[in-house]
Amino acid sequence: MQVSKIMANLEAKHPGEKEYLQAVEEVLVTIEDIYNQHPEFEKAKIIERLVEPDRIFTFRVTWVDDKGEVQNNLGYRVQYNSALGAYKGGLRFHPAVNVSMLKFLGFEQIFKNSLTNLPLGGGKGGADFDPTGKSDAEIMRFCQAFMYELWRNIGADQDSPAGDVGVGGREIGYLYGAYKKLAREHSTGALTGKSYGWGGSLIRPEATGFGAIYYVERMVKQKGDKMEGKRIALSGFGNVAWGAATKATELGAKVVALSGPDGVCELPEGVNKEMIDYMLVMRDSRRNKVQDMADKFPGKAIFTPGKKAWMVKCDIACPCAFQNEMSEADAKELIANGVKYVAEVSNMGCQPEAIAAFQAAKIPFGPGKAVNAGGVATSGLEICQNAGHINWTAPEVDQKLHKIMNDIYDMCVEYGKQADGTINYVKGANIAGFMRVAKAMLAQGII
Numbered sequence: 148m149q150v151s152k153i154m155a156n157l158e159a160k161h162p163g164e165k166e167y168l169q170a171v172e173e174v175l176v177t178i179e180d181i182y183n184q185h186p187e188f189e190k191a192k193i194i195e196r197l198v199e200p201d202r203i204f205t206f207r208v209t210w211v212d213d214k215g216e217v218q219n220n221l222g223y224r225v226q227y228n229s230a231l232g233a234y235k236g237g238l239r240f241h242p243a244v245n246v247s248m249l250k251f252l253g254f255e256q257i258f259k260n261s262l263t264n265l266p267l268g269g270g271k272g273g274a275d276f277d278p279t280g281k282s283d284a285e286i287m288r289f290c291q292a293f294m295y296e297l298w299r300n301i302g303a304d305q306d307s308p309a310g311d312v313g314v315g316g317r318e319i320g321y322l323y324g325a326y327k328k329l330a331r332e333h334s335t336g337a338l339t340g341k342s343y344g345w346g347g348s349l350i351r352p353e354a355t356g357f358g359a360i361y362y363v364e365r366m367v368k369q370k371g372d373k374m375e376g377k378r379i380a381l382s383g384f385g386n387v388a389w390g391a392a393t394k395a396t397e398l399g400a401k402v403v404a405l406s407g408p409d410g411v412c413e414l415p416e417g418v419n420k421e422m423i424d425y426m427l428v429m430r431d432s433r434r435n436k437v438q439d440m441a442d443k444f445p446g447k448a449i450f451t452p453g454k455k456a457w458m459v460k461c462d463i464a465c466p467c468a469f470q471n472e473m474s475e476a477d478a479k480e481l482i483a484n485g486v487k488y489v490a491e492v493s494n495m496g497c498q499p500e501a502i503a504a505f506q507a508a509k510i511p512f513g514p515g516k517a518v519n520a521g522g523v524a525t526s527g528l529e530i531c532q533n534a535g536h537i538n539w540t541a542p543e544v545d546q547k548l549h550k551i552m553n554d555i556y557d558m559c560v561e562y563g564k565q566a567d568g569t570i571n572y573v574k575g576a577n578i579a580g581f582m583r584v585a586k587a588m589l590a591q592g593i594i
């Protein structure tokens with residue numbers, strides 16, 4: 148393959164789809180060498196096939212708000228690649244959702260799901276719907292209207308969506324209720340992230356954050372260092388940041404920053420249990436304001452409007468909110484403030500220039516598709532439990548999650564080890580994820 152040729156072709160076919168093109172290019176540049184050592188890949192045009200989704204559904208979602216006004220949104224499902232299993236990936240409800248965003252997320256999902264070593268294909272979906280400020284009844288009506296269209300295209304052996312930004316346990320409940328009514332079957336494998344008691348898995352809400360910190364712990368240990376006493380800056384205060392804050396605190400680290408779209412809260416003494424619990428209240432309020440933390444804990448959480456978490460001096464920086472949330476300037480500020488490790492927890496949370504700055508400064512950088520894979524891995528464990536009609540205990544799920552994260556970390560090291568002894572985790576994750584998918588595609592013929 149010649150990356151420039153493939154990218155030129157994709158840019159011509161999909162003009163303006165910036166995030167999708169960015170995600171594809173980031174992968175291609177790291178797998179180019181190994182790909183070109185396998186003429187069978189080139190012959191089967193594996194990469195040309197992998198960069199295009201199998202199919203994309205776009206649909207109108209019409210619903211009625213609390214004032215009785217009719218609202219229209221656009222819904223999508225991108226079924227990207229099913230070489231390893233049924234399509235699997237989250238649903239994102241956010242006003243900026245478009246085809247390009249969901250294609251980038253779906254493309255990342257293929258590699259991430261491959262890294263888990265579970266039988267999971269890659270997909271993503273969502274809608275340009277903004278949950279901020281919506282009532283519970285509005286959310287329910289939206290989820291039902293969304294499912295009127297989606298239900299025919301999902302199912303345990305077909306496509307299994309889950310949550311993502313703007314979609315949590317409550318939304319999955321409403322989506323599942325509508326699915327069950329339309330499909331006329333209680334097919335739990337059709338959605339994951341369900342609540343415990345009707346098909347959900349213990350530890351699924353925590354899994355992305357827990358898994359990320361398990362990965363970070365290995366990055367830290369690799370340097371002969373330890374988590375205890377480390378200052379961690381997290382962006383966001385949703386499910387992912389909540390899980391990460393919980394596990395990091397449990398391991399003796401200190402979460403010194405949390406941020407939101409409105410600004411950053413500095414936490415000089417670190418987060419405590421009460422603050423961690425309050426993150427869930429903030430999330431469920433749908434106000435989307437981190438300032439609420441400072442109002443609730445005066446003196447312990449200091450709010451600065453319009454600033455990001457990266458202005459707070461820390462040892463470990465973990466973007467947990469949205470794509471491209473860390474710029475080159477942010478990376479330089481973190482480096483100047485002595486950051487020692489960076490782990491992307493949000494999908495493509497760092498701009499390419501930020502990653503390049505960390506790598507140039509020899510700061511270990513963990514990429515989202517490896518660091519955040521614990522979420523989807525635990526969705527895979529949820530599907531296993533549903534299929535076997537069993538419920539694992541929280542420690543059982545946590546142990547399996549921890550093992551999966553350790554295995555992912557080891558694969559990243561195996562494929563990412565450089566001649567100078569450092570580890571390029573980005574390259575390691577991309578190659579390890581790609582090889583499993585490519586081998587499955589070869590074995591399944593030209594299709």
Ligand code: 2IT
Pocket residue numbers: 235236237238259307308309310311312339494519520522523524526
């Ligand atoms: O980005 C992700 O991996 C997710 N939003 C979770 C996907 C899933 O199917 O659990």
